[in-house]
Amino acid sequence: MQKGTLPKKNQFGFFEIRLESIGGLGANVAGKIIAEAGVVGMGFNGSNFASYGSEKKGTPVSSFIRYCDHNQPVRINSPVTEPHILGIFHENLAARLPITAGVDASATVVINTDKTPQQAREYLRLVGGRVITVDAIKIAYEEKVRMNVVMIGAIAKAMDFMDKSAMIDAIEETFGKKYENQLKANLRGFNAGFDRVDIDHFDEDGKFPYIPFKETQGDWGYENAPIGGIIMEPGNIIVKNNQTSRQGKIPLFHEGRCIHCGMCETTCPDYCFKFVSKEDTKSGKMQKYNVGLDYQYCKGCLRCVDVCPVEALTEELEAEHEVEKLTAKL
Numbered sequence: 001m002q003k004g005t006l007p008k009k010n011q012f013g014f015f016e017i018r019l020e021s022i023g024g025l026g027a028n029v030a031g032k033i034i035a036e037a038g039v040v041g042m043g044f045n046g047s048n049f050a051s052y053g054s055e056k057k058g059t060p061v062s063s064f065i066r067y068c069d070h071n072q073p074v075r076i077n078s079p080v081t082e083p084h085i086l087g088i089f090h091e092n093l094a095a096r097l098p099i100t101a102g103v104d105a106s107a108t109v110v111i112n113t114d115k116t117p118q119q120a121r122e123y124l125r126l127v128g129g130r131v132i133t134v135d136a137i138k139i140a141y142e143e144k145v146r147m148n149v150v151m152i153g154a155i156a157k158a159m160d161f162m163d164k165s166a167m168i169d170a171i172e173e174t175f176g177k178k179y180e181n182q183l184k185a186n187l188r189g190f191n192a193g194f195d196r197v198d199i200d201h202f203d204e205d206g207k208f209p210y211i212p213f214k215e216t217q218g219d220w221g222y223e224n225a226p227i228g229g230i231i232m233e234p235g236n237i238i239v240k241n242n243q244t245s246r247q248g249k250i251p252l253f254h255e256g257r258c259i260h261c262g263m264c265e266t267t268c269p270d271y272c273f274k275f276v277s278k279e280d281t282k283s284g285k286m287q288k289y290n291v292g293l294d295y296q297y298c299k300g301c302l303r304c305v306d307v308c309p310v311e312a313l314t315e316e317l318e319a320e321h322e323v324e325k326l327t328a329k330l
Contacts, residue, residue: 025146258310
């Protein structure tokens with residue numbers, strides 16, 4: 001075990017990391033590996049835990065890691081509100097959640113995106129600081145691994161005080177026994193994430209304001225909730241945006257191959273497909289024709305790809321296609 005030195009600490013003596021993700025991308029496991037590398041590999045004291053709602057793919061997940069000196073006890077077990085490093089596993093989370101709250105100009109943001117650091121800073125509206133971008137989905141697709149190991153590599157790059165070998169040891173400890181046949185691939189993914197990053201630094205120039213962390217509180221509680229458990233705000237798919245549930249892949253529609261059988265529509269859990277009535281040129285009768293899907297409602301389950309009998313829907317990387325323009329054509 002090495003003896004590391006933390007580069008900076010907050011008022012409580014901790015170096016803190018927050019990971020923002022969705023269920024299914026492996027942020028919970030990533031947090032455990034990063035924490036283990038610091039505690040077992042570098043000799044820090046530390047802690048890690050995750051926060052999530054229903055345990056299913058697509059729902060928001062946060063993971064928190066704390067390090068402190070080896071002789072300091074850990075007596076804090078609350079969410080990380082002002083992280084030194086913020087890891088964003090799914091960039092579309094920023095569209096509906098305040099994931100950058102508490103991130104000031106001294107922090108580092110590591111984000112899974114195909115954007116440049118400058119574009120990422122504009123998209124996230126960051127007050128400033130160091131921005132590290134990595135196309136983790138693409139790397140994971142190429143290396144045939146889960147994207148969490150790629151993100152661990154990029155986050156390790158951001159942790160200047162962390163010995164790379166300590167992180168590798170933690171990955172081997174986690175995956176070496178249970179998934180021994182995937183260990184080499186996972187290490188390739190880690191190294192690719194470590195090496196294939198784009199880094200830039202931005203001064204606090206006043207372009208975007210600092211957003212302080214604020215605990216989310218609902219409108220209803222035990223004192224004012226209606227009697228009988230009445231649901232006052234019913235959900236409706238019309239106002240639902242499922243883009244944050246996608247894990248990097250989409251079903252791409254090829255209209256020229258489609259036979260308009262409707263199997264995609266019957267298997268789609270969110271009724272994403274749009275059919276229009278047109279006159280059949282041969283029979284003269286009005287028929288229903290598939291014109292594609294609205295990606296606002298698509299959560300990337302890819303069931304339609306599985307059932308399509310003519311490969312009119314194919315599994316593709318979302319980053320390689322502008323889904324907003326595809327939807328705009330409907």
